Amino acid sequence: MKKILKVIGFIFLGFIALIILVAIIGPKEPKQSNNNQTTGAENKVEEISVSAEKLYSDYKNNPVSADNLYKDKLLKINGTISNIGKDILDNPYVILSSDDSIGGVQCYFKNQFKEQIATLQKGQRVVLSCKTSGQVILDLLAKECSVSK
Numbered sequence: 001m002k003k004i005l006k007v008i009g010f011i012f013l014g015f016i017a018l019i020i021l022v023a024i025i026g027p028k029e030p031k032q033s034n035n036n037q038t039t040g041a042e043n044k045v046e047e048i049s050v051s052a053e054k055l056y057s058d059y060k061n062n063p064v065s066a067d068n069l070y071k072d073k074l075l076k077i078n079g080t081i082s083n084i085g086k087d088i089l090d091n092p093y094v095i096l097s098s099d100d101s102i103g104g105v106q107c108y109f110k111n112q113f114k115e116q117i118a119t120l121q122k123g124q125r126v127v128l129s130c131k132t133s134g135q136v137i138l139d140l141l142a143k144e145c146s147v148s149k
Contacts, residue, residue, distance in 0.1 A: 047129065052079025052105045056098035059135045070132045076148060077105060078127045084120055092117040094128070095139065103138040107145040116147055 048070065055077060058066040079096030082104055086092050092114050096105040107128050109117055120126065130142035 047074045047076050049076045052077050052096035053099050056105055056140050059140050063135050071134055072131055075130055076127055081122050081124050106139040107142040109145045
């Protein structure tokens, strides 16, 4: 009888330990961020307008400060196209020139925008809506881009 109670006790403790473990490690709900949202009933996301030259310059001069201003925020980036291409995963991108002769703002698009990107040309001035990912070596990366009208 004592052995049965011990076994039941160990099973009970194991069950409690499992519940605690699942509570600690289990899926957590994503935190909702209020960054980039205006107040009011509409709750629209704020877009920051900036030139490619200023954006690149800000990251070149102080990446920490630039991240605070721009990273993961919706930006309207205006600039001149210096290159158009596709990465190794066939995702289209556009590089907007900066005042630096080496680097620029590399803007990535989803494949659904391939037709729209195909109509663009080097030297053309454009306005793109993107989120910045931060600086990587020579170029500043922007993701989730679309061509603004």
